[in-house]
Amino acid sequence: MSIAQAEAQEIQLEAPSGLWSEAWRRLRRNPGAIAGFVLVGIFLCLAIFAPIIAPEDPRGAGVDDLLNRRGPVCCPGPSPEHLFGLDEQGRDVFSRVVYGARYSLAIGLVSVAVGLSVGLFFGALAGYFGGWVDSLIMRATDIMLSIPGLLLAIGLVAVLGQGIWQIMIAVGVTQIPIFARLLRGSILATREADYVLAARSIGVPGRAILGAHIIPNSISPVIVQGTLAMATAIIDVAALGFLGLGPQDPATPEWGTMLTETTRYLQTAPHLALIPGTVIVISVLGFNLIGDGLREALDPRFRGRA
Amino acid sequence: MLRFVIRRLLLLFPILVGLSILVFLWVRALPASPAVSLLGERATPESVARIERQYGLDKPIYVQYWRYVKTVAEGDLGTTIRSRRPVTDELKERFPATIELTVAALIFATVFGIPLGFVAAKRYGTWVDHASLVTSLIGISIPVFFLAILLKYVFAVKLGLLPTVGRISVLIDIPHPTNFYLVDAILAGDPEAFWDVSKHLILPAIALGSIPLAIIARITRAAVLDVQNEDYVRTARAKGLPPRQVDIRHIFRNALLPITTIIGLQTGLLLSGAVLTETIFAFPGMGTWLVEAIRQRDYPILQGGILFVSLVFVTVNLVVDISYALINPRIRVS
Numbered sequence: 001m002s003i004a005q006a007e008a009q010e011i012q013l014e015a016p017s018g019l020w021s022e023a024w025r026r027l028r029r030n031p032g033a034i035a036g037f038v039l040v041g042i043f044l045c046l047a048i049f050a051p052i053i054a055p056e057d058p059r060g061a062g063v064d065d066l067l068n069r070r071g072p073v074c075c076p077g078p079s080p081e082h083l084f085g086l087d088e089q090g091r092d093v094f095s096r097v098v099y100g101a102r103y104s105l106a107i108g109l110v111s112v113a114v115g116l117s118v119g120l121f122f123g124a125l126a127g128y129f130g131g132w133v134d135s136l137i138m139r140a141t142d143i144m145l146s147i148p149g150l151l152l153a154i155g156l157v158a159v160l161g162q163g164i165w166q167i168m169i170a171v172g173v174t175q176i177p178i179f180a181r182l183l184r185g186s187i188l189a190t191r192e193a194d195y196v197l198a199a200r201s202i203g204v205p206g207r208a209i210l211g212a213h214i215i216p217n218s219i220s221p222v223i224v225q226g227t228l229a230m231a232t233a234i235i236d237v238a239a240l241g242f243l244g245l246g247p248q249d250p251a252t253p254e255w256g257t258m259l260t261e262t263t264r265y266l267q268t269a270p271h272l273a274l275i276p277g278t279v280i281v282i283s284v285l286g287f288n289l290i291g292d293g294l295r296e297a298l299d300p301r302f303r304g305r306a
Numbered sequence: 307m308l309r310f311v312i313r314r315l316l317l318l319f320p321i322l323v324g325l326s327i328l329v330f331l332w333v334r335a336l337p338a339s340p341a342v343s344l345l346g347e348r349a350t351p352e353s354v355a356r357i358e359r360q361y362g363l364d365k366p367i368y369v370q371y372w373r374y375v376k377t378v379a380e381g382d383l384g385t386t387i388r389s390r391r392p393v394t395d396e397l398k399e400r401f402p403a404t405i406e407l408t409v410a411a412l413i414f415a416t417v418f419g420i421p422l423g424f425v426a427a428k429r430y431g432t433w434v435d436h437a438s439l440v441t442s443l444i445g446i447s448i449p450v451f452f453l454a455i456l457l458k459y460v461f462a463v464k465l466g467l468l469p470t471v472g473r474i475s476v477l478i479d480i481p482h483p484t485n486f487y488l489v490d491a492i493l494a495g496d497p498e499a500f501w502d503v504s505k506h507l508i509l510p511a512i513a514l515g516s517i518p519l520a521i522i523a524r525i526t527r528a529a530v531l532d533v534q535n536e537d538y539v540r541t542a543r544a545k546g547l548p549p550r551q552v553d554i555r556h557i558f559r560n561a562l563l564p565i566t567t568i569i570g571l572q573t574g575l576l577l578s579g580a581v582l583t584e585t586i587f588a589f590p591g592m593g594t595w596l597v598e599a600i601r602q603r604d605y606p607i608l609q610g611g612i613l614f615v616s617l618v619f620v621t622v623n624l625v626v627d628i629s630y631a632l633i634n635p636r637i638r639v640s
Contacts (some may be wrong), residue, residue, distance in 0.1 A: 143324035147616045150578035235449045277452035283448040
């Protein structure tokens with residue numbers, strides 16, 4: 001890098017636009033991130049307007065003779081009346097997929113919220129206080145991370161019992177150590193910054209420094225991780241559902257649960273597996289695209305470029 | 307170096323203690339008490355009390371924990387509820403299957419992931435790069451169980467090319483001294499059995515390995531892009547070394563650091579993924595074993611299995627850390 005280039009970059013770094021407005025500007029120019037927003041937007045609409053969009057009750061209630069409807073061989077594939085065909089119980093797969101968006105997004109959001117809030121709390125404690133507090137919290141995360149994520153979630157479901165709230169907690173808990181370590185690392189890097197020293201020297205109390213200076217400046221990797229964690233949470237929830245550890249009521253239109261029995265019908269009714277699976281991939285892809293876009297937009301090393 | 311290894315080994319101790327406490331408390335937190343799960347739901351209070359005395363469940367909790375640690379240290383993980391066999395016996399049959407599967411998956415992921423990422427970085431910005439980015443993005447977005455179902459559908463149901471159930475055909479009968487079926491086939495000197503076992507391994511390994519492949523490709527691409535612009539690479543080029551040699555000796559070797567880390571980090575993903583993959587291909591490994599145990603509430607299997615898998619995971623991470631230090635001179639010095 002030439003001196004002129006270096007100077008040019010410095011000048012750009014000093015430009016008045018703040019981190020967030022610049023990040024937003026860069027995000028809007030990233031086609032991948034836009035695609036991500038569109039995909040996630042579609043799923044949000046499906047989830048919110050599910051009763052309007054879905055032609056039938058996802059549980060198949062209110063339809064006479066459900067089992068007759070699917071015919072002797074399981075199961076009728078896509079047709080004009082039933083966009084995604086019928087499942088082995090004679091229910092409309094399209095309606096189930098639409099309502100499934102509610103479950104996946106809600107469970108994903110709550111579990112990330114659990115992992116994020118608890119993780120951030122402990123991460124902030126560890127990063128700010130250091131010393132034995134830090135060692136204690138970090139050893140605890142070591143122990144949690146030493147159990148493979150899905151097994152930890154399975155173990156928690158075994159203790160808590162099956163149900164939607166239980167899954168949210170189980171998936172959320174597996175994410176706690178990740179957020180705790182992330183924020184801790186980020187805080188350790190910010191803690192030594194000059195503006196923190198300045199705040200301390202004029203007598204700002206510790207908690208205020210943590211809340212007003214350190215956390216806001218350490219938060220951007222957490223936001224990126226939060227978006228990517230949504231993607232992981234949707235997959236983990238679906239995995240629990242697939243293993244039969246999902247919502248207690250098997251009629252619940254949860255995407256992973258919808259996939260459980262379908263391997264039996266792969267020969268005659270592949271749509272039963274292909275449709276919910278594809279929907280999971282698309283929604284996860286949406287969050288991954290946004291997360292990647294955010295990472296690039298918030299990374300100071302990329303600032304000033306494009 | 308030795309000091310680093312010792313420090314890393316010392317760190318292992320609190321993890322092991324914590325892990326054993328966690329698994330111990332976990333069983334006590336389960337809705338069904340061990341006595342009830344042994345005797346069944348219709349057990350009388352007297353027989354429950356008798357079992358609790360017999361197993362020391364009436365003692366204070368720290369006494370119970372100490373007993374638990376001692377039995378586990380002796381290699382006793384208890385008896386399963388269903389088959390009444392020692393958990394370790396079943397473990398010896400199941401674990402080699404999962405090792406065979408995860409190692410095959412990791413080989414698949416590394417052999418294809420590294421070249422894919424390398425080529426993408428060398429052709430930065432071209433369609434090759436874009437294609438590999440899209441592939442790896444889909445790769446990290448696809449749940450392993452859905453990928454397994456897709457593979458099963460295409461290669462087994464549609465094309466009828468590969469078997470989709472189990473580890474070996476029913477008709478092939480070889481002794482299983484090691485329970486690593488590939489090794490067993492070699493020991494038996496039976497090429498047909500070897501080929502049969504390999505065929506059973508292909509689809510599950512691809513399903514399990516694809517997501518690590520995508521991640522490895524992404525990291526390789528990023529690492530090569532980073533290293534490519536280093537001064538020493540430019541120097542190597544400037545002094546007229548052939549491009550191939552610069553690629554291998556300067557770029558690839560230095561990019562290998564982040565790549566080895568990320569390969570090591572895949573272990574957890576592989577162990578979690580194995581649970582799901584095995585379920586779909588009815589592959590008799592740790593995964594199907596644990597899932598059956600959940601369905602049948604066979605808690606001794608779950609307790610022993612989760613503890614064992616976590617121990618393996620911790621050990622692999624330790625080995626990864628140490629080998630990372632061996633490769634990276636900067637860590638070795640400090």
